[in-house]
Amino acid sequence: MIRHIALILLMAVTAYGSDTTKEVFKKAAVYYVEGKYESAIAQYESLLTGGLESGELYYNIGNCYFKTGDLGRSTLYYERAKRLIPNDADLKANYEFVRSQLPDKGKSQQPALFKRLLDRVFGVFTIDGICVMITVLYIFVVALLITRFYLDAVRRYLLLLISITAIVFVVASFVLYERISVAGSEAVVLADKAEVRYEPFSDATVFFTITVGTKVQVQQIKSDWYKVRRLDGKQGWVSRKAIAVVAEKGEQ
Amino acid sequence: MKRGTLFISAVLVLLMLLFMCLSAAAENVSFEISAEKEDLRTGETIRLSLTFKGTRDVPEPHFTHLDAFTISYIGPSSRVAIINGRYSSSIIHNYHITPLKTGSFQIGPLAVKYNGNTYTSNAVKINVTEDTAAPPIPQDQVYGTKPYKKTERVFITLTPTKTTVYINEAVPVALRLFARDAGVREIELPELSNVNISVGQFDKPIQRRVVIGGIQYETLEFNTTMFATSVGQFKLGPASLDCTVVMRDNLPRSFFDDNLFGNMFTSAKPVTLKSEVMTISVLPLPEESRPKDFRGAVGSFDLDVGLSAQEVKVGDPVTVKISITGKGNFNTVTAPVISATEDFKLYDPAVKQNKNSKTFEQAVIPMKNTINSIGQIRFSYFDPVSQTYHTITKGPFPLLVTGSDAGLKAKTIDAQTKEKRQQEVLGKDIAYIKEAPGALKIKGRPLYLNPLYWLLHVFVLLLYVGVLVYHRRRQRLQGDDGYARKLRAPKQARAALRSVKALLAEGKAEEFYDGVFRLISDYLSDKLHLSPGEATKSSLVGVLRSRGVQDDTLKMLEDILSACDKARYARIGFGADEMSKTYQQLEELIVLIGKMKL
Known part of the structure; x- marks a missing residue:
């Protein structure tokens, strides 16, 4: 049953993505070029109200709001885009630029060294990305535990490999916990x-x-x-x- | 400090003050006058002191007129002394006096009335001779020595050392603030209005005392340098200076007064002083005998050149440090010419300018390994004092260039591109929108909230447990023969049962009973981990009984085995009913023993 629902949803999203979404993006881009930013925003917002989202969509809305001079909403949408495409170079550049235009120049307290290090390492991952990472690490550990029965090489380095994987696993879990805690606040x-x-x-x-x-x-x-x-x-x-x-x- | 100690100290101080007052009251008052010098020249200023001993209360006697002298009040100074327990006090009123004519004069005796008493002083003799010596400050002989308004006590003058100058010639300019009989405070830096004349910043002012026309002035001198930027006649000034002039009952105490107590009886007035306007004639530099490489340097200079290295690879830079020192307008000094630079790549020099020097650090890159020197460096300037052009030439400077020219071209192009990039001014704006929608997904459903995500983890865990169990069992099977036989027994028994059943159906009695016996023997020896020789009726029954098998089961076993024995050795019981009964018993026995933990 669940498989059927998931399949239907996937088909719906794919169909929507391939036709309507592209149309909407094209139309909005034309408005953007013409300087009709409010109309472009309306186009993008129609996708959001349809229950869809993507980093690119939020990024484009952020751009439109910046062009209309609404720095608050521009920052908000760039923040939303950051959750989905944190590694996008354009997003990073635009976000920094908009922050520099804010009255307080986007000043923020410098986090602790450990946290900054974690942000640097895991900053490129979304919440789903970290979830996948944790699962991959988990499967890797299980695979190690299984293959040790059959491979001497694995048995020899098992402790080292499991220790390293376990450390990464714990850190990734901590980052995931932090991200989930912050979400909504x-x-x-x-x-x-x-x-x-x-x-x-x-x-x-x-x-x-x-x-x-x-x-x-x-x-x-x-x-x-x-x-x-x-x-x-x-x-x-x-x-x-x-x-x-x-x-x-x-x-x- | 404790309160008691404080109280005792206060009492002691009070007693001391009382004692001093009583002693003072008992003192006799005397009046003396004294001069700093007795032999003077006309225009020379000395101090005249009027001393009242035995009191500190005598006010300034308003001593304003003295024959053949100008006189100005400087201020009072008082003194209190306790020597060997004896208290004495005095007040001295100081004046500056300047003789106006030659001759021998006597000052005093003077009489001063105070508190109903008249005090009379001694007399002092002053001899005044003609002033034949040079004026105290020679530069005051040039422009600006005359006060702008003689009647004023405070004024400023503007004094360039020359009024006819060459274009770009550096000329020292002095702005002096003069003051007599007044204090001047809060003096700001002067401002100078000028057109076509460039004036530098004023140096830290110098304080002096000068006498002009027999009157002594305190002066503050601001020095700077000017140079004309165009040929013609131009106005320099007026200079203006903002300050506060302090008057003290028309009787000033000291110049640039900042005495706290002075404020109590003074009147301060902020003023803007203005100097006279000077006319400056600017001449062009002579065309005659002007060197070809003259680039406008005016002054008197010297040239020094040094290289950062004597040996360099092709394409690597060497720095030529050119220092120009001397006096003049360094703004007009440009980088000297380096000759024969065809095989060099030259960069714009780094320039450092100080008051009396200018340094050019020129990076030079040899482009060929055939170069053996850096050519001559020439510097030409116009000396306004001698009114002639001069050219200084240094070099050539030997330079050993190593390495080959290969690959230099590409390197040069890279460097140029890099240079251009560094000079590029970058605009700032946001990047363009994304034209593709990206990975669209249904909003608000992170992976960690999906039950399938967690089920996957559970599945992986179960998989591991399964593999673990399987591995353990396999290991045991390999290492434990008894366990393996025990585990194998039911499966083999089931197979044997099927073949026995087939024999029963076929009615092959002999094979049937052989099969039954083999089945029981194999099954139980595997189950009980017995060797094949031990699988006899009595031993099987004995072992099973020792393992707690019930009698009826043992009876069933004995019956089956007896039936087998009868059939195999006595050939009795070959009937179908008997065979069926044995088979049923066998089935039942296998089930019963299979359920038991042996």
């Missing part, structure tokens, strides 16, 4: 200047302000208010309209 400020308050009320005292494109961590949600944490550790409540979450929980 990363958000980007869309408003030019958003006031972060002590309490989730519009007449509460303003604690600090965050500018467009700033990345924050969502801690809690209460009706129309997000409790957010800035990179410097300051926390407060901000209107839901002022920010957008990069990826909902359960999304990549």
